[in-house]
Amino acid sequence: MTLALDPTAQDLLFREAHTAYTFSDEPVSDEQIRAVYELVKYAPTAFNQSPLRITLFRSPEARSRLVKHMSEGNKPKTSTAPLTAVLSVDLEFHERLPELLPHAPSVKDTFFSEAEARESAGTFNATLQAGYFIVGVRAAGLAAGPMSGFDRHGVDKEFFGDGRQKSLLVVNIGRPGEEAYKPRLPRLTYEDAVTTV
């Protein structure tokens, strides 16, 4: 046993988890997403900057406005998933740093007074958090369908019109439906991906 995590959890989060392409009708509750957030919020970001924001699309009206911006291949599943989340970065995340990093509140101004520095660090750290969130959805026993195929500028203009947030990833969430999974694709070998120096 090289891993401390038990095999059932390994399967749930990684080995038997697949991106879902169809979903059942079973709803996803706010309590489930709250439980996911309350778990993954602990995973690390630089200076604890915690720049990820999550927008849950529940109302049919909001959902149809979102679907318009999805690529053609992503429209049907985004229309029918029990819940769809837009993951975004808050480009003004630094405003919360005095609370999030109480022992070093000056980091807010020392490192993040420039919009360019915030966009770079915020996007990187919110993307790490997007990875944690996908693992967290699986920890809830739910299937995730992350999608990069959408019109970022369209989504940002329609839902984040003040420019404060930028969308990163759209994630369908639910129980897998019929023929939800495609066969597992190959992965790079350890030797391909890892080098020792």
Place this chain on the structure above:
Amino acid sequence: MTLALDPTAQDLLFREAHTAYTFSDEPVSDEQIRAVYELVKYAPTAFNQSPLRITLFRSPEARSRLVKHMSEGNKPKTSTAPLTAVLSVDLEFHERLPELLPHAPSVKDTFFSEAEARESAGTFNATLQAGYFIVGVRAAGLAAGPMSGFDRHGVDKEFFGDGRQKSLLVVNIGRPGEEAYKPRLPRLTYEDAVTTV
């Protein structure tokens, strides 16, 4: 029980996991990192592009070359951690797409013939994978110390001189040492981070 993941695993991966600032002398074996990789390789990337590369710094000579590029506050722990990994993006990841996406090999040229498209998608997806990797290190019962404080251009020039890879994150890995952890910092509430529309 809103989460399917058992509480012990929740604690191991998230709730009781902390960024480590000191490490014990216990070595981290290649087998442990292989087990981490063989687990987290299954987590999703767009088009299965799998752009993350991991460079393990084992030799004292390579380690000291890396430490030079770390910010002052990160030098001591990077010198003394049992193992340090540089996580990077392979900007030519598309070359492997015909193997990784055998049912749609044309994606290589349709979407990724331009270096700019590769850098944008590759950086995003490798960063998601960096998030999975940090969770995977914890799944091995190890502590991770991820660091953004280093000279990216210096690291890239010194270790990825052909320009094919760009560094994203440096991660110290090992068993926690004495006074390894700082007190848990506050996190944003669910209401702060999550909006429903």
